Amino acid sequence: MAAASAASAASAPGEIRVASPAGRWVVLTTVLGSSMAMLDSTVINVALPRIGADLGTDLAALQWTVNAYMLTLAGLILLGGALGDRYGRRRVFVVGVVWFAAASLLCGLAPNAGILIAARALQGVGGALLTPGSLALIQASFHPDDRARAVGLWSGFGGVGAAVGPFVGGWLVDGPGWRWVFLLNLPLAAICVPVALRHVPESRDPAAHGRFDVLGAVLGALALAGVTYALIEAPGRGASPVVIGSAVGGLALGAVFVAVERRRADPMLPPSIFRSRLFTSVNLVTFCVYAALGGFFFLSAIQLQVVAGYSALGAGTALLPTTVLMLLFSARSGELGRRIGPRIPLTAGPLLAAAGMLLMLRVGPDSASFGGYVSEVLPAVVVLGTGLVVVVAPLTATVLAAVDAGRAGLASGINNAAARAAGLIAVAALPLLAGMGPEAYRDAGEFAATFRRAMPMCAGLLVAGAVLAWWTVRTPAAARREERPACAVHCGVTAPPLEPEHRKA
Numbered sequence: 001m002a003a004a005s006a007a008s009a010a011s012a013p014g015e016i017r018v019a020s021p022a023g024r025w026v027v028l029t030t031v032l033g034s035s036m037a038m039l040d041s042t043v044i045n046v047a048l049p050r051i052g053a054d055l056g057t058d059l060a061a062l063q064w065t066v067n068a069y070m071l072t073l074a075g076l077i078l079l080g081g082a083l084g085d086r087y088g089r090r091r092v093f094v095v096g097v098v099w100f101a102a103a104s105l106l107c108g109l110a111p112n113a114g115i116l117i118a119a120r121a122l123q124g125v126g127g128a129l130l131t132p133g134s135l136a137l138i139q140a141s142f143h144p145d146d147r148a149r150a151v152g153l154w155s156g157f158g159g160v161g162a163a164v165g166p167f168v169g170g171w172l173v174d175g176p177g178w179r180w181v182f183l184l185n186l187p188l189a190a191i192c193v194p195v196a197l198r199h200v201p202e203s204r205d206p207a208a209h210g211r212f213d214v215l216g217a218v219l220g221a222l223a224l225a226g227v228t229y230a231l232i233e234a235p236g237r238g239a240s241p242v243v244i245g246s247a248v249g250g251l252a253l254g255a256v257f258v259a260v261e262r263r264r265a266d267p268m269l270p271p272s273i274f275r276s277r278l279f280t281s282v283n284l285v286t287f288c289v290y291a292a293l294g295g296f297f298f299l300s301a302i303q304l305q306v307v308a309g310y311s312a313l314g315a316g317t318a319l320l321p322t323t324v325l326m327l328l329f330s331a332r333s334g335e336l337g338r339r340i341g342p343r344i345p346l347t348a349g350p351l352l353a354a355a356g357m358l359l360m361l362r363v364g365p366d367s368a369s370f371g372g373y374v375s376e377v378l379p380a381v382v383v384l385g386t387g388l389v390v391v392v393a394p395l396t397a398t399v400l401a402a403v404d405a406g407r408a409g410l411a412s413g414i415n416n417a418a419a420r421a422a423g424l425i426a427v428a429a430l431p432l433l434a435g436m437g438p439e440a441y442r443d444a445g446e447f448a449a450t451f452r453r454a455m456p457m458c459a460g461l462l463v464a465g466a467v468l469a470w471w472t473v474r475t476p477a478a479a480r481r482e483e484r485p486a487c488a489v490h491c492g493v494t495a496p497p498l499e500p501e502h503r504k505a
Helices: 002-010 021-055 059-087 089-109 113-141 144-163 165-174 185-199 214-237 241-263 271-275 277-307 312-318 320-340 343-362 370-401 405-433 444-472 478-491 500-504
Strands: none
Touching (some): 021 059, 021 165, 021 312, 059 113, 089 185, 113 144, 144 320, 165 312, 214 405, 271 405, 277 444, 312 320, 320 370
């Protein structure tokens, strides 16, 4: 601990430069931690058919294997950000990494679907602690002039962690088995924790005070659980009293959550943060983008294996070009977004990604050959990856630029909650909307038909996000860019000047 204190003193929060050794350690630590959560949310998709066969589960159980994690993550991530702001972002981040690793071990040892789903929910709790902390540590640690670049690096390498998940997952599933998909997190945590304690400075929000909004967190999680349960169980149970009751109860709890947050003195989701129209708009764009991505990765990994005949490793490898594009160009995309403003990247990126998803409609039984991959799968993943490169880093940087640096944990928590809730709802709703039965993933013909109905829905969400960004996110005029230093002081991020209402907020 003495070494950790010395490192913290030597590298004061808010003064670290990206090119310095301290800056590289901070980026490494935050990328490792956030990659555990991102990797696990995508690596699972490739393993789903093998998990279903091994544990004898139907499609609903596979949906819960994905959604149990996203449910607790989305429901508690705001509380995780608040805990970091109060008690120290590094401290809460480290606790989250250890918790996540322990839950991952339980997932790897799970003897049946019920225990696996419960362990996945525990993983989400750990993710809720470490995910907002990773981005908040970057925002609080780096010099204002380097924050946009640091966010770009974090987004790029973190995106690689998410995109490489299907490849790593396929290799593990075809090799030692699907349980190693979860056990992979243990060595990552073993590296991340000591590096964080030794090299990352502690930071907190001195203005954080009052009680934690545990009631708000519980209401939010229960509201998501009710709606999710209704969507997942509807294909098998139909309009039964249980399904209707869950849906109505979830919506009612959502309304109670909003009412409670408006009246509490220290709410988990303070309404005042949404006075910035930019912040509100970008979170809506985030919801559209990540709902589409959640549905796409859930269904595409199964499509490639069940319909096209890929192995788990082959399915993961097929998506690898997306990883390469994110690795090579995300940091530059963050810098480009800083120079030209967020409007164009947040409009063009989703449209490109939507085109990539529509190209996936060409994937069929003949796509497993080399020629089929080059002509049918590769164009889709390249176009999709290009869209992600364009949108991900500017999206993250714009969210942080829309609020004061002291609320970095809260802002990153809200944005992550929007992204995870979007993926949660998409995975629950798409099989229902596409008419996918409980055993669809075992039948190539049935799954292919429902996949063709689901992909245009995912693309439509991205188009909606692009339209929303175009109409609500404004790129400042060149003459106003001279005001950038003032905004950098206010926001804690080097960025073009924002909307007038942002300054008032």
